[in-house]
Amino acid sequence: MEVDSAAPPGAGAIVAAAGIAASKSDRQRGARVVAHSHVKGLGLSGAGYALPSGAGMVGQKAAREAAGVAVELIKIGKMSGRSVLLVGAPGTGKTAIAHAIAHELGTRVPFCNMVGSEVYSAEVKKSEVLMESFRRAIGLRIKEIKEVFEGEVTELAPVETPNALEGFGKTIESVIVTLKTTKGSKQLRLDPMIYELLVKERVAVGDVIYIEANSGAVKRVGRSDSYATEYDLEAEEYVPLPKDEVHKRREVVQDISLHDLDAANARPQGGKDIMSIVNQISKPRKTEITEKLRMEINKIVAKYVEQGIAEIVPGVLFVDEVHMLDMECFAFLNRALESNLAPTVIFATNRGMCDIHGTDIRSPHGIPIDLLDRCLIIRTQPYTLEEITEILCIRADVEGVKFEPEAVTILAEIAARASLRYAIQLLTPCRVLSESNGHERVLATDIREADAVFYDAKSSARVLLEQGDAFIT
Numbered sequence: 001m002e003v004d005s006a007a008p009p010g011a012g013a014i015v016a017a018a019g020i021a022a023s024k025s026d027r028q029r030g031a032r033v034v035a036h037s038h039v040k041g042l043g044l045s046g047a048g049y050a051l052p053s054g055a056g057m058v059g060q061k062a063a064r065e066a067a068g069v070a071v072e073l074i075k076i077g078k079m080s081g082r083s084v085l086l087v088g089a090p091g092t093g094k095t096a097i098a099h100a101i102a103h104e105l106g107t108r109v110p111f112c113n114m115v116g117s118e119v120y121s122a123e124v125k126k127s128e129v130l131m132e133s134f135r136r137a138i139g140l141r142i143k144e145i146k147e148v149f150e151g152e153v154t155e156l157a158p159v160e161t162p163n164a165l166e167g168f169g170k171t172i173e174s175v176i177v178t179l180k181t182t183k184g185s186k187q188l189r190l191d192p193m194i195y196e197l198l199v200k201e202r203v204a205v206g207d208v209i210y211i212e213a214n215s216g217a218v219k220r221v222g223r224s225d226s227y228a229t230e231y232d233l234e235a236e237e238y239v240p241l242p243k244d245e246v247h248k249r250r251e252v253v254q255d256i257s258l259h260d261l262d263a264a265n266a267r268p269q270g271g272k273d274i275m276s277i278v279n280q281i282s283k284p285r286k287t288e289i290t291e292k293l294r295m296e297i298n299k300i301v302a303k304y305v306e307q308g309i310a311e312i313v314p315g316v317l318f319v320d321e322v323h324m325l326d327m328e329c330f331a332f333l334n335r336a337l338e339s340n341l342a343p344t345v346i347f348a349t350n351r352g353m354c355d356i357h358g359t360d361i362r363s364p365h366g367i368p369i370d371l372l373d374r375c376l377i378i379r380t381q382p383y384t385l386e387e388i389t390e391i392l393c394i395r396a397d398v399e400g401v402k403f404e405p406e407a408v409t410i411l412a413e414i415a416a417r418a419s420l421r422y423a424i425q426l427l428t429p430c431r432v433l434s435e436s437n438g439h440e441r442v443l444a445t446d447i448r449e450a451d452a453v454f455y456d457a458k459s460s461a462r463v464l465l466e467q468g469d470a471f472i473t
């Protein structure tokens with residue numbers, strides 16, 4: 001039985017490489033959410049009404065309910081190419097609501113997070129940054145029936161032949177692997193390339209492995225549990241003997257984003273001649289995703305969709321601080337939103353009437369009127385003292401800060417006077433101060449002390465007004 005180890009160009013290779021890229025990039029993106037780690041969803045009832053407090057969200061009823069409607073529309077695929085704009089004063093929970101939306105959509109819908117100012121990079125064009133984010137927000141769900149061999153290895157023997165050219169050297173001609181399941185066993189004669197993979201995965205007799213027939217990919221599932229020892233302290237993972245035949249067909253569903261496909265298929269630029277290879281050594285390995293490559297990927301994707309192998313999953317692109325974008329970006333957005341592969345775009349800003357970045361054109365929220373016209377606008381309202389208190393309690397819980405009841409009241413008053421974010425940021429300094437003061441819980445005096453040491457934005461601005469002369473202007 002021969003298994004071709006070379007992956008066929010196209011389908012398998014594109015997807016296999018992208019799988020690795022997907023897991024990596026998702027990890028990097030997810031790591032940033034810290035200020036909103038208490039937010040676990042929108043906290044709506046089954047009928048879509050906002051609970052006074054739920055899933056880490058407090059108050060902001062209308063905005064949460066509106067976001068709930070958007071989530072439903074996105075889930076049924078009726079929102080792609082449309083946009084939502086969250087507007088409200090600083091610290092009223094716009095970013096928190098966007099994170100809640102991401103939670104509600106779950107891991108199966110791609111959600112890409114960016115801040116407007118990310119487009120200003122010295123190395124990459126602004127439209128390129130936006131394009132990349134757009135493609136991160138569009139997923140592709142690929143269903144493939146794969147032919148696999150799975151079982152416990154009972155025999156693993158490389159077949160060697162003497163190498164005529166190298167004297168005593170030997171070459172591996174093939175490898176004999178016998179796999180066993182509860183239903184029987186099968187001997188396979190495999191390509192030497194697969195032998196290398198087996199060695200890399202450190203496969204030994206007694207391991208349960210899985211070989212993909214057409215790509216030759218090898219995966220070590222674990223050690224067969226009949227080899228389990230009585231010692232608990234072992235790093236091994238023991239798995240049962242597979243139940244069905246050794247050779248079988250299996251449906252594999254894979255979720256990847258279009259950007260991961262692009263990145264996995266981009267090759268370092270340069271030709272094959274000696275000079276360009278030398279140049280590549282001196283330059284850091286840089287891959288470039290070109291428009292041409294994206295078109296090619298789009299074509300392949302369209303073909304898969306037509307054949308019913310894959311399904312497009314339009315996700316969400318969240319652009320925070322959208323007033324940081326300039327005309328070039330807005331022009332790009334207008335066009336990209338019209339394309340047939342567009343995600344739902346959620347913008348957020350705390351600006352009122354202001355100039356569009358880099359111009360002297362005044363516009364509501366710093367967004368050109370024509371783009372604003374395409375947005376469903378959700379407003380966030382200022383919080384009441386009770387709501388602020390509740391948010392502070394939730395946050396204190398997450399940060400592991402314990403309070404005396406009257407201390408929370410003082411902190412809520414500080415939040416009302418300065419800002420909610422300032423009060424949240426005071427939480428941990430308060431705890432550190434109270435610990436060094438020898439208190440078990442944070443007392444009102446600790447909070448006053450912390451508030452006296454730090455300045456919030458408003459009081460700092462007041463100082464500038466009063467003592468502006470002392471600063472260099």
Ligand SMILES: Nc1ncnc2c1ncn2[C@@H]1O[C@H](COP(=O)(O)OP(=O)(O)OP(=O)(O)O)[C@@H](O)[C@H]1O
Nearest residue numbers: 035036056057058060090091092093094095096350
């Ligand atoms: N309704 C809410 N429930 C729970 N936590 C909230 C709520 N609103 C805001 N927060 C928390 O308060 C902090 C400030 O809110 P957030 O960052 O969402 O404000 P914002 O509207 O995005 O402000 P900005 O305009 O300055 O970006 C965050 O830590 C957020 O998680």
Ligand SMILES: [Mg+2]
Nearest residue numbers: 094095320348
């Ligand atoms: Mg924000």
